[in-house]
Amino acid sequence: MSVEVDRLAVPFAGVKISSDALHKLSALFTLFMLVGFFSFGNAAFLSVGNGLTVLLQTSVIGLLGIGMTLVIVTGGIDLSVGSVLALSGTVAGLAVKAGIPVPLGMAMGIAVGALCGAVNGIVVTKMRITPFVATLGMMLIARGTALQITGAAPISQLGEAFGKLGNGSLFRMIGMGSNGLPKVIFPGIPYPAILLVVVAVAVGFMLRRRSIGRHIYATGSNEEAARLSGVEVDRTKLAAYVMSGALAGLAGIVLMSRLVTAQPNEGVMYELDAIAAAVIGGASLMGGVGTVSGTMIGAFIIGVLRNGLNMAGVSAFIQQIIIGFVVIMAVYVDQLRSRR
Amino acid sequence: MNAHVTRSRPLVEMINIQKSFGGVHAVEDVSIDLFPGEVVGVLGHNGAGKSCLMRILSGAMAPNAGTIRMGDEDVRFLSPQDARRQGVETIYQTLALADHLDAPSNLFLGRELKTRWGNLDDKNMMEEARRVLHRLNPNFKNLSDPISRLSGGQRQVIAIARAIYFKVKILIMDEPTAALGPAETAMVADLIRQLRSEGIGIFLISHDMHDVFDLCDRIVVMNRGRNVGGYCIEEVTKDDVLSLIIKGEMPDGWWPRNAAKTPQPGLSSN
Numbered sequence: 001m002s003v004e005v006d007r008l009a010v011p012f013a014g015v016k017i018s019s020d021a022l023h024k025l026s027a028l029f030t031l032f033m034l035v036g037f038f039s040f041g042n043a044a045f046l047s048v049g050n051g052l053t054v055l056l057q058t059s060v061i062g063l064l065g066i067g068m069t070l071v072i073v074t075g076g077i078d079l080s081v082g083s084v085l086a087l088s089g090t091v092a093g094l095a096v097k098a099g100i101p102v103p104l105g106m107a108m109g110i111a112v113g114a115l116c117g118a119v120n121g122i123v124v125t126k127m128r129i130t131p132f133v134a135t136l137g138m139m140l141i142a143r144g145t146a147l148q149i150t151g152a153a154p155i156s157q158l159g160e161a162f163g164k165l166g167n168g169s170l171f172r173m174i175g176m177g178s179n180g181l182p183k184v185i186f187p188g189i190p191y192p193a194i195l196l197v198v199v200a201v202a203v204g205f206m207l208r209r210r211s212i213g214r215h216i217y218a219t220g221s222n223e224e225a226a227r228l229s230g231v232e233v234d235r236t237k238l239a240a241y242v243m244s245g246a247l248a249g250l251a252g253i254v255l256m257s258r259l260v261t262a263q264p265n266e267g268v269m270y271e272l273d274a275i276a277a278a279v280i281g282g283a284s285l286m287g288g289v290g291t292v293s294g295t296m297i298g299a300f301i302i303g304v305l306r307n308g309l310n311m312a313g314v315s316a317f318i319q320q321i322i323i324g325f326v327v328i329m330a331v332y333v334d335q336l337r338s339r340r
Numbered sequence: 341m342n343a344h345v346t347r348s349r350p351l352v353e354m355i356n357i358q359k360s361f362g363g364v365h366a367v368e369d370v371s372i373d374l375f376p377g378e379v380v381g382v383l384g385h386n387g388a389g390k391s392c393l394m395r396i397l398s399g400a401m402a403p404n405a406g407t408i409r410m411g412d413e414d415v416r417f418l419s420p421q422d423a424r425r426q427g428v429e430t431i432y433q434t435l436a437l438a439d440h441l442d443a444p445s446n447l448f449l450g451r452e453l454k455t456r457w458g459n460l461d462d463k464n465m466m467e468e469a470r471r472v473l474h475r476l477n478p479n480f481k482n483l484s485d486p487i488s489r490l491s492g493g494q495r496q497v498i499a500i501a502r503a504i505y506f507k508v509k510i511l512i513m514d515e516p517t518a519a520l521g522p523a524e525t526a527m528v529a530d531l532i533r534q535l536r537s538e539g540i541g542i543f544l545i546s547h548d549m550h551d552v553f554d555l556c557d558r559i560v561v562m563n564r565g566r567n568v569g570g571y572c573i574e575e576v577t578k579d580d581v582l583s584l585i586i587k588g589e590m591p592d593g594w595w596p597r598n599a600a601k602t603p604q605p606g607l608s609s610n
Contacts, residue, residue: 209459211452214441218449221438228400228436229502230421230450288440 023282023333027297034301038308045311052169052187056258058303059192060085063251064270065277065295066203067117067244072278073207074240075220075287076131080120080138081248082270086263087146088113088249093155093162093262102161106257110249116142117245121238139271146264155262165191166258192254199247204292216240220287276323277302280330301326348376349411351510351541352397352428357406359392366392367403368565374510374541379532381552381573382545383585384562390545391433393562394512397543398430399423421450427509431516433545435499439488443480444469446487447502472501476531493524500531511535514545529555549578563588571596 039046064081071078092109096102116138123134169188177183207213215236218226227233251270256262281298283290302323309319350373359367367389374380382390395401397408399417407414410426417423420430437446444465453461453468466483473480476497487495496519503511513532517525532542532555546552552559553573560570561584568588571580575596583591 209462211454211460214445214449214452214460217440218438218445221440222436225434225436225438226449228398228420228430228432229438229446230419230424288438 024291024294024297027280027282027294027301031297031301031304034304034308038304038311041308042311045308049187050307050311052190052193054300054303054307055193055196056190057307058299059190059196060251060255061270061273061277061302062196062296062299063199063247063254064274065281065299066199066292067247068271068274069278069281069283069290069292069295070203070207070216070240071131071244072275072283072285073216073220073287073290074237075223076124076237076240077135077275077285078117078120078241078244078248079132079135079271080116080142081244081251081274082267082272083139083142083146084113084116084245084248085252085255085267085270086265087116087142088252089256089266090146090150090155090262090264092253093158093256094149096158096162097155097262102159102164105162106165106253109253110246113249113252114242114246117242117248118238120245121241124241125234125237143264143268150262150264152264154264156260158260158262163257163260165195166254166256166260167191170194192258195250195254199250200292200296203243207292212236212239217288220289222288272327273302273323276327276330280326285331298330350375351410353409354393354397355407355409357393357396357408358404359389359396359401360404365565367396369406370562370565370567372560372567372570374543376539376541377536378558379536379542379544379556381556381559382543382562383547383552383559383581385585388562388585389565390562391514392565394430394514394543394545397423397510398428398512400430424451424506427507428512429503429506429508429510430512431499431503431514433514433518435495437487437495437498440486442485443473443483443487443490443498446498447472447505449502451506468505469501472505473497476501477527492519493521496520496524496528500528504531504535508535508540510541510543512543512545515547516544517546517548517551525551549581552581553578561585 035046044050064085068078068081088109091112092105095105095108100108120131120135120138123129123137124131127134167190169190171186172188173185174182175185207216215226215231216239218229218231219233219236223233226236252267255266259266277298278290278295279285279298280301281291281294281296283295305323305326306319309322314322353371353373355371357367357370357372358365370389370393372380372382372393382394384390392401396403397417399420399422402418408417409415415422415426417426417428423430438449441449444462447469448465453464455461470483473483477494480494480497482490482494487498490498496516500516516528520528529551532544535542544552544556556573558570558572559576559581561568561581563585566588569584569590577597580590580594583589
């Protein structure tokens with residue numbers, strides 16, 4: 001049925017809906033189903049506090065997923081984001097530990113991420129190595145470097161300022177309780193969530209309204225055609241990998257800031273969550289298809305699933321199994337779509 | 341037409357072009373030229389080197405040796421953009437379209453219209469696309485659909501529109517009618533005649549002898565990477581051309597059919 005629906009662009013409530021939009025709608029529907037299901041099971045799931053927790057937890061996967069979407073749309077894949085996240089976070093941690101001001105240290109972390117992305121891009125475009133292998137190599141290199149420079153030990157006592165980005169929030173309201181102790185009226189919007197929204201809007205704008213975005217789609221859709229049309233295919237791919245690396249760096253400092261500790265072991269297998277988020281959101285691993293909004297939905301599906309299963313007391317092992325099934329189903333749907 | 345051709349200077353001269361891949365000579369010492377308002381058929385077997393030669397002119401491939409002269413200047417095309425900047429447009433046999441994008445995005449791919457802020461001007465591109473596509477095919481619909489949903493004819497129209505929308509001086513058409521039905525083929529033939537009357541020079545790669553004799557002023561035949569003959573279309577018969585294509589030479593005892601006709605410029609055979 002999906003194939004049929006896909007081809008025809010079914011009229012739905014009088015409006016014509018494209019297959020991409022249909023995929024996104026079904027993903028959104030899945031998300032609401034999950035939220036409904038979990039809140040039915042546990043009333044605390046729908047509380048403001050838990051909502052913000054989900055937002056916070058999803059922000060890291062969301063940032064990685066946005067970068068991953070850019071790369072996947074060009075027809076590539078970036079397996080290195082989990083390791084780059086760790087490397088960027090530890091570099092930022094080491095820098096702050098060495099006395100460099102926090103904003104500068106964090107900027108260094110992001111720069112290291114972008115550098116890893118640039119290496120990925122150069123290996124893919126200049127050495128003509130497939131993205132899978134190129135970024136698999138970077139995955140090992142970045143992880144190894146993170147472990148080496150920290151001696152495989154977490155860097156703690158980074159100071160309050162380092163934790164601000166991950167733990168602070170906007171519009172936090174604290175009143176005085178009747179017992180004379182401070183009471184949190186509204187916990188505020190966490191900075192990571194704000195960051196995620198800003199990045200999502202910016203990258204979404206870039207994909208839709210800037211020529212680099214159009215070139216990213218064209219490259220993934222038909223690389224040779226794009227090249228013959230005058231698109232600088234190599235530069236476009238390089239840009240996608242650099243942005244993916246930089247966003248992995250950003251996700252790294254957000255995560256390490258939240259922990260107020262730079263952990264070289266953080267982010268193992270996060271690349272798979274990021275890929276899953278993109279694919280669930282409708283990105284095609286064949287390239288040429290994918291949106292930031294879709295990936296956001298995908299990231300929240302994973303975030304809600306994790307959070308809801310946690311609250312329901314499902315073990316971490318069972319969670320892995322369930323998310324594994326979700327990923328396979330999502331890729332299966334993707335294949336049904338591209339099998340025309 | 342002939343008078344017009346004899347008076348003008350060539351739009352482009354490709355001189356002693358050479359291209360080899362490893363030990364294989366794809367194009368060997370080929371010279372070819374094109375005049376304004378002229379359709380030159382580039383003929384030959386698959387692998388005879390005609391597509392390779394045209395890819396060199398379109399900037400998709402760099403020659404090992406030889407010069408390309410446009411007007412008084414020698415030009416070097418390092419990329420398709422370089423060639424397009426000089427007014428050389430190509431319609432590839434594969435059409436070179438991005439299936440996931442809509443018609444306007446494909447039409448303007450690589451030279452998007454932008455707003456003052458450097459953002460994509462999709463509204464303007466849609467308007468322009470509608471205008472140029474409707475000129476080629478008044479029934480063109482679904483401009484905002486990904487072009488993977490469109491018919492072969494509609495896709496061909498987009499590829500043609502992309503080539504002629506921008507200031508084109510030299511148009512390379514690689515098998516433009518191979519995938520088309522009769523009505524659409526007639527549309528392309530009319531378009532070729534119209535472009536010719538506007539003074540545009542056209543290289544037409546085709547296997548269809550009917551098209552060749554119908555549309556071309558001149559033919560150049562390639563065989564095993566060499567230019568084995570250039571002739572005015574009036575001088576030759578279908579059998580002559582087939583002999584050139586297959587054997588690389590004219591039938592025994594061949595003599596131009598209309599030998600009395602004044603020879604045209606640019607007829608060079610190596």
